[in-house]
Amino acid sequence: MEDTGEIWELRLYIAGKTAKSVAALENLKKYCEEYLKDKYVIEVIDLLVHPQLAEGDQILAIPTLVKKVPEPIRKIIGDLSNKEKVLVGLNIRPAKKPE
Template sequence: MEEKQYELRLYVAGRTQKSVTALSNLKKYCEEHLMGQYSIEVIDLLENPQLAEGDQILAIPTLVKKVPEPVRKIIGDLSNKEKVLVGLDIRTKSE
């Protein structure tokens, strides 16, 4: 079975506490569950506000899972580990 590659985008606005926490939580979960199977692209909307439109970002921080499909969005600092793992299809609710 081929391992899935996860392409993740984290939209932030500057280096706020919430943004830093979201990135740190995301990296921790990816290292625990997706070792070597993920890439994280951090997009700062203060520097590139036009990029918010493509993924229809309405709140920040927002994590977007581009690949594998379906595309999923998780809003907030990603501190709820179970919600993040279920949202990224890494784990099912029953696990």
């Protein structure tokens, strides 16, 4: 992955501490540590606490991950357990591992 020095801003919308919400956050942290180490910020928004914030990013389902920066803005719905779908959705290209 090319290093642009840009910090990735990720926003995860959840509704309480459901199994899916917890899994989504754990999966997201794992991928970020693996592919974006020290280059990401995760903001978790609990819509049970702040329901008005769903409108800004047009959240229709939860959990939903929104990639704000770098653009383009992308959304991924679900518990983020499908690593390949998440990486493609976030436009993260894994660095080739040396053989």
